[in-house]
Amino acid sequence: MSLTTTDSRAFPLQPARGRRRTRTGVGSRPGFLAYGLLVATLLGFAYPLWWSVVVASGTNATRGETLPLIPGGNFWANAAQAMDAIPFWLALWNSFVISSIIALSVVTFSTLAGYAFAKLRFKGRDGLMIFVIGTMAIPTQLGIIPLFILMRQFGWTGELGAVIVPSLVTAFGVFFMRQYLVDVVPDELIEAARIDGANQFRTFLNVGLPAARPAMAILGLFTFMAAWTDYLWPLIVLSPQNPTLQTALSQLQSGYYINYSVVLAGAVLATIPLLVLFIAAGRQLISGIMQGAVKG
Amino acid sequence: MSSTLKAAETAPSARPSTRPKLSLVQRLSWFDVKASPYLYISPFFILFGLLGLFPLVYTLVVSLHDWELLQGQGDFVGFENFAATLQDRFFWNSIFNTLSIFILSTVPQITVALVLAAILDHNLKGKTFWRMSVLLPYIVTPVAVALIFSNIFQEESGLANNLLGLIGVEPIEWKRETWASHVAIATMVNWRWTGYNALILLAAMQSVPRDLHESAAIDGAGGVRRFFSITIPTIRPTLIFVIITATIGGLQIFAEPRLFDVSTAGGVGGSDRQFQTTVLYLWEMAFFRQDFGRASAIAWLLFLLIVGIGLINFFISKRIASADGRALKKKTTQKKGSSA
Numbered sequence: 001m002s003l004t005t006t007d008s009r010a011f012p013l014q015p016a017r018g019r020r021r022t023r024t025g026v027g028s029r030p031g032f033l034a035y036g037l038l039v040a041t042l043l044g045f046a047y048p049l050w051w052s053v054v055v056a057s058g059t060n061a062t063r064g065e066t067l068p069l070i071p072g073g074n075f076w077a078n079a080a081q082a083m084d085a086i087p088f089w090l091a092l093w094n095s096f097v098i099s100s101i102i103a104l105s106v107v108t109f110s111t112l113a114g115y116a117f118a119k120l121r122f123k124g125r126d127g128l129m130i131f132v133i134g135t136m137a138i139p140t141q142l143g144i145i146p147l148f149i150l151m152r153q154f155g156w157t158g159e160l161g162a163v164i165v166p167s168l169v170t171a172f173g174v175f176f177m178r179q180y181l182v183d184v185v186p187d188e189l190i191e192a193a194r195i196d197g198a199n200q201f202r203t204f205l206n207v208g209l210p211a212a213r214p215a216m217a218i219l220g221l222f223t224f225m226a227a228w229t230d231y232l233w234p235l236i237v238l239s240p241q242n243p244t245l246q247t248a249l250s251q252l253q254s255g256y257y258i259n260y261s262v263v264l265a266g267a268v269l270a271t272i273p274l275l276v277l278f279i280a281a282g283r284q285l286i287s288g289i290m291q292g293a294v295k296g
Numbered sequence: 297m298s299s300t301l302k303a304a305e306t307a308p309s310a311r312p313s314t315r316p317k318l319s320l321v322q323r324l325s326w327f328d329v330k331a332s333p334y335l336y337i338s339p340f341f342i343l344f345g346l347l348g349l350f351p352l353v354y355t356l357v358v359s360l361h362d363w364e365l366l367q368g369q370g371d372f373v374g375f376e377n378f379a380a381t382l383q384d385r386f387f388w389n390s391i392f393n394t395l396s397i398f399i400l401s402t403v404p405q406i407t408v409a410l411v412l413a414a415i416l417d418h419n420l421k422g423k424t425f426w427r428m429s430v431l432l433p434y435i436v437t438p439v440a441v442a443l444i445f446s447n448i449f450q451e452e453s454g455l456a457n458n459l460l461g462l463i464g465v466e467p468i469e470w471k472r473e474t475w476a477s478h479v480a481i482a483t484m485v486n487w488r489w490t491g492y493n494a495l496i497l498l499a500a501m502q503s504v505p506r507d508l509h510e511s512a513a514i515d516g517a518g519g520v521r522r523f524f525s526i527t528i529p530t531i532r533p534t535l536i537f538v539i540i541t542a543t544i545g546g547l548q549i550f551a552e553p554r555l556f557d558v559s560t561a562g563g564v565g566g567s568d569r570q571f572q573t574t575v576l577y578l579w580e581m582a583f584f585r586q587d588f589g590r591a592s593a594i595a596w597l598l599f600l601l602i603v604g605i606g607l608i609n610f611f612i613s614k615r616i617a618s619a620d621g622r623a624l625k626k627k628t629t630q631k632k633g634s635s636a
Binding site: 034044045046055063065066067109110112113115116117120121122123128135137138140141142143144146147148165166168170171172175199200201204225228229231246247249250252253263264267270275277279283285289290 | 442
């Protein structure tokens with residue numbers, strides 16, 4: 001930073017140009033064009049959702065309208081039909097259980113491993129870290145066939161365990177926690193704790209864990225969402241009688257329901273949980289995405 | 297290691313009177329220091345090896361055998377499954393569809409995300425509101441997205457055709473025509489991911505030093521020029537990251553084509569497989585046709601394709617970005633030279 005300031009100071013500014021600088025800088029107030037584009041984007045992003053709400057609360061005739069804007073009064077009737085067609089509450093519960101356990105497990109193991117990679121010294125550390133980074137780019141989802149064979153041998157197909165177990169850890173989680181902890185925890189603090197007689201695990205609990213908390217929350221949030229969103233693997237290992245929200249929702253489409261209002265009512269219903277999460281933790285989601293990027 | 301060990305050693309030497317007891321403590325502490333890192337990383341490596349890497353490698357074993365869903369492992373057949381797959385016109389069809397949808401989704405997505413990020417990088421009123429509204433589609437799951445958009449792209453009185461009708465365009469057969477269906481599916485992907493990627497790119501843009509922009513503006517570079525010769529080169533690592541993740545995800549699209557039109561072919565990607573992606577074909581081969589051997593061969597070929605395209609993307613984006621970067625570097629070194 002200081003280097004760039006001396007750089008610009010080396011160029012004596014002419015007053016006229018100095019004024020121009022403030023006008024063209026990136027931090028300047030944007031014009032109508034920028035706001036216009038943003039409003040257009042907002043409409044494009046929000047309208048398909050709103051359209052779903054409108055159609056879901058109307059009848060099949062609503063769908064025929066060119067640009068329906070006002071919701072009708074049939075939403076709960078349509079939603080009730082959708083809930084009758086699929087085991088909605090069971091699916092919701094299953095998704096919640098699966099996503100929570102996966103998030104908890106990924107956060108725990110990633111924090112432990114990330115802390116070790118960031119702050120402890122051991123033989124083979126750098127090699128193993130490169131291995132972790134390398135595997136991040138590998139699409140492990142393509143191992144679904146042996147994974148399915150494995151789950152069937154365990155007799156787990158049809159049960160939630162079959163969805164949970166393959167997702168207990170992720171390479172990304174380890175990488176993310178390591179990147180965060182490497183900057184956040186000063187080495188002196190760890191050494192001080194060690195000198196005070198704390199063993200490694202106590203040091204981790206007293207120094208590493210408190211510092212890791214913000215990153216753990218973000219990792220947990222995104223892991224939860226990823227598990228909640230997953231479709232392919234639950235579709236393979238779970239039965240239609242014991243589905244996740246996503247596989248249940250897809251049954252609406254593949255069933256005999258040509259009633260678009262009912263299908264869309266299901267889609268809207270299934271979006272509500274994440275919408276609540278979005279309203280409650282939207283800022284965290286945004287800062288999570290933006291932090292992950294800076295570090296990644 | 298050495299510094300922590302030293303720290304552990306200096307503590308006991310300060311109180312020599314209790315030496316025998318301390319040497320045990322010392323040895324314990326040595327073990328603690330040596331072993332705990334491995335203890336902390338082992339859950340990850342054990343679980344990841346068992347549930348991530350082992351299945352991937354074992355896919356190769358399955359692909360070299362006759363292997364049916366119900367009968368299980370059969371004879372060793374060498375590369376027969378690969379040969380059969382490579383001669384399978386449905387396989388190549390799925391590769392074509394995957395690449396077509398991939399390009400239709402990645403290119404507009406990253407372009408628009410860059411523009412959006414550049415706008416959001418301004419000193420906006422209601423910053424958080426705009427960022428949240430950009431992220432809104434991200435919370436709709438792919439299955440829900442597929443349900444919503446398969447309705448929007450319904451031939452008869454779907455929203456898309458209704459809107460096109462307003463400007464006098466004849467209804468498009470979104471679910472029957474190859475290109476139209478690819479555009480529709482790419483639209484779902486773009487809708488969900490553009491805002492997400494814009495936020496990632498925004499974060500990178502905010503770390504570009506403002507002085508760099510200012511001095512370029514003084515030199516007379518306009519907004520567009522600065523975007524291409526300052527912003528893009530400086531956010532290069534993030535841009536590569538976004539492109540690579542979009543590649544890995546984009547080549548594995550499943551929910552959207554699976555649910556786009558289930559009425560005609562039971563959800564295997566259209567009546568003529570006109571929008572059947574490779575993962576969808578893999579799923580059909582494994583769980584409809586129950587041929588695990590062939591499905592595993594498809595999985596490995598797709599794996600190679602993803603890694604290959606990932607590498608190509610990596611080198612292209614590196615080159616494009618560094619070509620600009622060199623120009624920038626030249627400029628800054630010149631400046632430094634002249635200021636010295």
